[in-house]
Amino acid sequence: MxxxxxxxxxxxxxxxxxxxxxxxxxxxxxxxxxxxxxxxxxxxxxxxxxxxxxxxxxxxxxxxxxxxxxxxxxxxxxxxxxxxxxxxxxxxxxxxxxxxxxxxxxxxxxxxxxxxxxxxxxxxxxxxxxxxxxxxxxxxxxxxxxxxxxxxxxxxxxxxxxxxxxxxxxxxxxxxxxxxxxxxxxxxxxxxxxxxxxxxxxxxxLPAFPRGSWATTAAIIPGWGATGIVLTSVQSVLAQQGHALLGPLAACGMMLAGVLVQQAFRRMRPRPAVRLGLAVLMLGSGLCFWGAAWGGGLWPLLLGGAVVGIGTYAFVYPGGLAAVAEAASGEDRARAVAGYFVVAHLGFSAVPLAVGLAVDALGAGMALALAWAGLLAGAIGIGVASARSG
The missing domain is CATH 1.20.1250.20 (MFS general substrate transporter like domains)
Structure with a gap:
């Protein structure tokens, strides 16, 4: 039948x-x-x-x-x-x-x-x-x-x-x-x-981590970490300032800009994409944090959020994912992708949590300044390691 x-x-x-x-x-x-x-x-x-x-x-x-x-x-x-x-x-x-x-x-x-x-x-x-x-x-x-x-x-x-x-x-x-x-x-x-x-x-x-991909995989920690900060601490700081809708506006602009630009650069080679994305990410997070906590105003906040989204979703995320898929053998590719997402979600949870606790303890200005310095140090180290590995 x-x-x-x-x-x-x-x-x-x-x-x-x-x-x-x-x-x-x-x-x-x-x-x-x-x-x-x-x-x-x-x-x-x-x-x-x-x-x-x-x-x-x-x-x-x-x-x-x-x-x-x-x-x-x-x-x-x-x-x-x-x-x-x-x-x-x-x-x-x-x-x-x-x-x-x-x-x-x-x-x-x-x-x-x-x-x-x-x-x-x-x-x-x-x-x-x-x-x-x-x-x-x-x-x-x-x-x-x-x-x-x-x-x-x-x-x-x-x-x-x-x-x-x-x-x-x-x-x-x-x-x-x-x-x-x-x-x-x-x-x-x-x-x-x-x-x-x-x-x-x-x-x-269990997830797997193929050799030769650790630098491009680690890059997603500052990438998704910065987006998590925009989604949490930046929103909380602006809400306390009486601007409850500005934080969500920056967050939505971040995701939408990243998605739109991603399509234009989807053919870029993985490692150069990750390195470029880290540089763009540092620029965007600095602008966004300045607009939120240091009186930079509306346009640095919104522009910075959009640039964070471009750096992460258009370059760091797809570049790192492609590098993992290339480094893994056929039978381990699914486990390698799972490993990449474990690291990504670690950045998405641990980094915003640490910054949120720092905002409560140190104030928004100091906490976001330290967060940007930490992201910058991580981005430089990962970028250098990625360049050395090819």
């Missing part, structure tokens, strides 16, 4: 599911400063809640990585979307820093569930082979980048249009979007044969 035909363009639904999970992480972003100010929390508490996402990704990566090959692609994607909707619902009901910490854990688990499962499922639904893989990769990349780039901007627009409406209308829209996708994605066929799932060995997949 012939197998039923796959739905046409089914991979697009999987891409929308990834978009729903990504939106959960950025839709509440403009309200971070309000959450902290409302409860009397400082920058350290906000950074700690923010870091729960990255910590969850790091801890759960060895288990969630092989899960799509054990229980199937569809259950993982459905679970990821459900966790994303749950995180938004939690923040809609309890808009606070403690709820943000729990929501960030749910978001980290949700992204971990869909990260590997969605790419494999979309490729198989697209027909498999090289053409299906390329089409699926494009769909997943667009869904991820798009959700990270527009989620916060949508909420900023909602807050500006209806300032008295809390939570913003984007929260309800996201929950409705996720529920609709749960119903639609549940109708798609599973593509992992049961016999193959039964033959998979082990429930854990």
């Amino acid at each position: 012939p197998e039923p035909a796959l739905p046409r363009h089914a991979e697009l639904l999987v891409g929308l599911a990834v978009c729903a999970v990504g939106l959960a992480t950025t839709i509440p972003l403009p309200l971070y400063g309000q959450y902290a100010a409302r409860g009397g929390y400082g920058a350290g508490a906000l950074a700690m809640a923010f870091a729960c996402y990255a910590a969850t990704v790091i801890v759960s990566a060895p288990l969630l990585g092989p899960l799509p090959d054990r229980i199937g692609r569809k259950p993982c994607v459905l679970l990821g979307v459900a966790l994303a909707a749950l995180s938004t619902l939690l923040l809609a009901i309890f808009p606070s820093i403690p709820a943000l910490a729990v929501a960030r854990v749910a978001q980290g688990l949700g992204m971990g569930c869909v990260a590997g499962a969605a790419a494999a499922w979309a490729a198989e639904l697209a027909g498999g082979g090289a053409a299906g893989g390329r089409r699926a990769a494009g769909v997943i990349a667009l869904a991820t980048i798009g959700s990270f780039g527009v989620g916060g901007i949508l909420t900023l627009g909602a807050v500006a249009a209806w300032p008295g409406m809390l939570p913003p209308v984007t929260f309800a829209a996201h929950i409705g979007f996720a529920l609709l996708l749960l119903a639609l994605v549940a109708r798609l066929p599973e593509t992992l044969p049961r016999s193959l799932a039964a033959r998979q060995a082990g429930w854990l997949r």
Whole structure:
């Protein structure tokens, strides 16, 4: 008996599911400063809640990585979307820093569930082979980048249009979007044969770090560390100054600029891209920190945030990821990419947390000055090591 035909363009639904999970992480972003100010929390508490996402990704990566090959692609994607909707619902009901910490854990688990499962499922639904893989990769990349780039901007627009409406209308829209996708994605066929799932060995997949890639991998620590500072301490400092929406505006501009410029330089060789990105990153973070804490004003803040996004998302991140993929052998490439993301999320959590605690202890000006000096020292060391290694 012939197998039923796959739905046409089914991979697009999987891409929308990834978009729903990504939106959960950025839709509440403009309200971070309000959450902290409302409860009397400082920058350290906000950074700690923010870091729960990255910590969850790091801890759960060895288990969630092989899960799509054990229980199937569809259950993982459905679970990821459900966790994303749950995180938004939690923040809609309890808009606070403690709820943000729990929501960030749910978001980290949700992204971990869909990260590997969605790419494999979309490729198989697209027909498999090289053409299906390329089409699926494009769909997943667009869904991820798009959700990270527009989620916060949508909420900023909602807050500006209806300032008295809390939570913003984007929260309800996201929950409705996720529920609709749960119903639609549940109708798609599973593509992992049961016999193959039964033959998979082990429930854990540890990350790997190929030789020769440590410098380009380490570069993501100041890269994602600086973006994390803009998302946490800069927002908290500006909210305390009475500019609750300026921090989110800088953060959204950071992500959007990085995404747009990334497309123009995607063919640049990995190591030169990383070195250029570190230099751009130092310029942008200096401008942004000056605008936030030292009275530089609106334009250095916004311009600096955009330049941070360009340095990180257009150069350091794709360059480092490509260098790891080149250095790893075929069978270890997935584990090497997982290792790269472990280091990335370490920078995304530890650096903003340290700076947030320093803001509370030393004041915004001193803390951000020390943060920039630390980022500069790391960038110089990593850039020199990258140049020496080729």
